[in-house]
Amino acid sequence: MASNRPAPQGVYVQNDDDFGGYEDQSWEEWNPTEESIRPVRGRHRVHKKGGGGLARSSTVLGVGVIAAVGAGGIATAQGGKPPVSIEMPDMSAVTDSLPEAKSLPGVGSLISDGSDDSASADNGVTTAAAPLSAAGLSTADAEQGTTDAGEALRARIMEQAENQQDQADDAVQKAAEEAAVKQAAEQAAAKQSAAEKKIAADKAAAKKKAEAEAKRKAEAERLAKLAKSFTLPVASYTLTGTFGQPGSMWSSGYHTGLDFAAPTGTPIKAIHSATVKEAGWAGAYGYRTVLELDDGTELWFCHQSSMNVSVGQKVTTGEVIGRVGATGNVTGAHLHLEVHPGGDATGVDPAAWLRGKGQSL
Template identity: 50%
Template sequence: MASAQEGGDASGADRVRSIPDRIPGLSAFLSDKDEEAATTQTPVITAAPLTSAGVAVTAAAPGSDPSSDPGEALRSRILQQADAQEAIVEAERRAEIEAKAVTAAAEEAAELAERERLEAEERERAEEERKRKEEEERKRKEEEERLRQLRESYVAPLASYSLSSGYGAAGAMWSSGYHTGTDLVAPAGTPIKNIHTGVVKEAAWAGSYGYRVVIELADGTEISYSHLSSMAVVAGQEVVTGEVIGNVGSTGNSTGPHLHLEVQPAGSGTVDPLAWMRGKGVAI
C-alpha cells in the first residue's frame, strides 16, 4: 500500500510540474517563486490527490494562513488563468456567432432589397406596357375615326387651280359637241386628290383622255380624272377621301397641263362636277 501511494504521489507531482509548460509565462513565475522559497526555506510541495481543477497541495499547518501557502497561491493563479482562457474562448465564440448572425441578416436584407427592386422594375414595365397598349388603342381608334370621316367626307381634287372650260361648253373639239366635264388648270405634276372614298374602276391609257383614273363610289357614281402625267393607283384598289391618285399632266387630246374632271351618277349621264361637289359640301 505504501508503494502504491508513493506511485500515486509521483504521478500527481508530475502533473503539477507539467502545468507551467501548458500556461504561457507560468514557468518564469515559478522560477522566481522557487528562488524565493529556497531563500526563505518554505516547505516543499508534496504530491497529493488533484482537485477538480487538476491540482492539489499539502494541507496547510494548523493555524496558518492559506493565502500565504505558495502551493495554494499557485493553484489559485492557475485556476484564474484557466477561467480567463475559458472566458476569452467563450467571448470569441459568441463574437463569431454574432458576426455570422449579422452577416446572415445583412445577406437576407440584401436579397430582400434585390427582390423588391426586381418586383418594382417588373411593376414599372407592366405599367409602361399597359400605357403603351392604351396609347396604341387610342391612336387606332383615332385613325379609324379619321378614316370614317374621310369616307363620309368630300374634298376638292386640287389644292390650287384656275377654271378653264366649264361643264356644257359647246365646241367642235369635243366629240359630243359639248364639254362633258370641267377643266381645272394647274402646273404639271400637281398632286390630284381623290374626291371621295371608292374603288378604282380604271387606271389606264384612254385615247384622247390620255392617262385616266376612274373611281366608282359606293352609290355607283363614277368620277374620272383625265390627262394625268402619272397614276398612283391600280384597278381594284380601294382609295379613301384625299388620297393622291395621280398627277396633273397634258396627255391625250390636251393643249396644256390641266385636270379634266367628270362626274357621272349611276344610271344617268354626266353632271356639272362643280355643282355636284358643292352639293356635297366642298368649297370650290
C-alpha cells in the first residue's frame, strides 16, 4: 500500500489581533492517507491545539461561575452577606468553538433541563432537577412561585411564627372553654344543691306542719272528750276579776282566783265528777265548798249564798252544789273560783285550767 509522509508539524505564531489567537506559519499542501490519519493508541493521545484548549478552559470557567452564583445565593439567604461580584470576560469570539456544556463529564447533571432524563437513567446516573441558583428552595416553595432562597427562608419563618401564634391562640381558647365549662358545672352544682336544700326544707316544714296539725287534731279530740266530762261553774256570768291581778283589797297583794259575777241565787254547778272535801264558812271566803278530783286537784267555790252538798258526798259533772252570793270579803255578788293542783296552797290560773279541759270562757 502506498503511504504518504507524516503530516507536517505546524509552527504557530501569536497574532496581533485582539483575540490573542495563533496562526500556522508552516502551511503546505498535505495529502492524508488512511495510515497517516490513523489515531495513535496506547499511551499517546492526540491533543487538540489552539481553539480546543481555550474552549475547554472557557467551559470550566463557566461552570465555576455557575457554582459561584449558587453559593452567593445561599450565602445571601443564610447569612445576609452580599454576593461576590465576578467579572466575566468577553467570550463571544470563541462561542462557536465551545462544546455543549452538558456533554462534559460531571457537568451535564448540574444543568440538565430534563430532556436527557431517560438517557441518564439508562446510564445509571442520577441528575439534579433544580439549578444551583435555586439552592435552599423546597418543592413547596417552587410550587408557590418562590425563586429567591432568602425570601423562601423568610416565608418559612413567618409561617412557623403564624403556626406558633395559632397554637397559642388555640391553647388560650381551649383554656377559656375549659374554664367556662368548669364554671357552668359549678353553677349547676350550686343550683342543684340549693334546690335539694329547698326541697329538704320544704319537706321538713311540711312534716312539721303535718305533725302540728296532727297534734292539734289530737288535742281537739282530747278536749272534745274532756268537754263532755267538764263544764263551767255558772251558765250566765261576767268575768270581773282575773288571776294575778294586783290590789290592796287582797291580803296576798294580788287576786288568787277568777271571779264570775252573776245575780245572787244563780246555780253553781260541779265542774267535774268529784268528792266534797269541805263545805262551810271560811272567813274572808264566806261560804265555801271544796271539791277534790281524782287527780288530787282541789276546786274552791267561794262567797256562796247557800250550799247544797255535804262533806264526803260524790257529785257528778253539772250537778248543782250551791248558789251565787256575796258572803265574806266582797263588793258584790259573784262566784270566786280557785284551782289548787295536788291540794297545794298556791293556786294556778283557773281560766287556763278550764281551757285545758275544753272549756271556752
